[in-house]
Amino acid sequence: MAESNPVKLRRQLVENYDSLIRHLSRRLGSSEFAYEALHEAFLRLGRVPDATEVQQPADYIFRAAINIAKNRHKAGSYRVPPSEIDAELSVPDEAPSPAQIAEERSDFEAFERALMELPERCRLVVRMISLEGKSAQETADHLGISVRTLTSDYRQALEHCAKSIGRPLVSRLGRPRTRG
Numbered sequence: 325m326a327e328s329n330p331v332k333l334r335r336q337l338v339e340n341y342d343s344l345i346r347h348l349s350r351r352l353g354s355s356e357f358a359y360e361a362l363h364e365a366f367l368r369l370g371r372v373p374d375a376t377e378v379q380q381p382a383d384y385i386f387r388a389a390i391n392i393a394k395n396r397h398k399a400g401s402y403r404v405p406p407s408e409i410d411a412e413l414s415v416p417d418e419a420p421s422p423a424q425i426a427e428e429r430s431d432f433e434a435f436e437r438a439l440m441e442l443p444e445r446c447r448l449v450v451r452m453i454s455l456e457g458k459s460a461q462e463t464a465d466h467l468g469i470s471v472r473t474l475t476s477d478y479r480q481a482l483e484h485c486a487k488s489i490g491r492p493l494v495s496r497l498g499r500p501r502t503r504g
Contacts, residue, residue, distance in 0.1 A: 329378050333369040336381035337362075352393050361393040368392075397502060431489060439481070440490030446481040449474055 327335070337344065341362075348358035365388040378384045420428070439447055443468060452463040464474040486493040 329372040329374050330370045333378060333381050334366065334371060337366055337369065337385050340382050340385075344382070344389070347386060348389055349394075351390065355480060357393060357396075358389070359390040361396070364392045365389040434489040435485055438485040441488070442481050445469075446477045446484075449477045450481045450485075453478060455479060 343467055344362055345355065345358050345412065348362060349355040352358050362385075365385055368388065369385070371426065372378065401430060442450075448467060449463060452458040453460065458466070460471050460478075464471045467474070469477075483493055
C-alpha cells in the first residue's frame with residue numbers, strides 16, 4: 325500500500341531538513357524566516373489530501389514554505405507598525421477627570437447659590453444675557469429699564485457671583501477687572 329501524502333511529505337521534510345533550510349535561507353534572505361516558514365509548512369503538511377499523489381515531495385515542501393513566507397510578508401505589510409500604535413495610544417485624553425468634574429460641579433453650585441442671593445431683576449438680566457443670548461437692548465426693553473441700568477445690574481450681578489465663588493471677574497477680553 326502506498327504512503328499517504330501527509331506521511332510521505334513529513335518523512336521527506338525530516339530526511340531533507342538541512343537542505344531545505346539552506347535553500348530557503350538563500351531564497352528568503354534570512355535563516356530565521358526560513359525556519360519559521362518551514363515549521364509552519366510542517367504543520368500544514370498533515371492537511372494535504374490524498375486525492376492526488378505528490379510526485380516531488382521535496383519540491384512541494386519547498387514551494388509550500390515559500391508561499392507561507394510570501395503570505396507572512398504580505399500580512400506584515402498590512403500591519404500597523406508599533407511606533408504608529410504608540411503614537412495613537414499617547415493621544416492625551418481630553419475628557420475631564422472625575423476630580424475636575426467634581427470641582428466644576430461644586431463651582432457651578434456655588435455660582436447658583438450666589439445668583440439666588442441677588443435681587444430678581446439682576447438674576448433675570450444674567451439669565452437673559454448670559455444663558456438666553458439676548459442683546460442688552462432686547463433685555464432692557466423686556467424688563468422696561470434703560471440699557472445703562474441693565475449694564476449696572478449685570479455688572480453688579482457678575483461682581484457678586486465672582487466674589488462669592490472666589491474668582492476674579494474676567495472681562496470679555498479675558499483680563500481680570502479691578503475696581504479702583
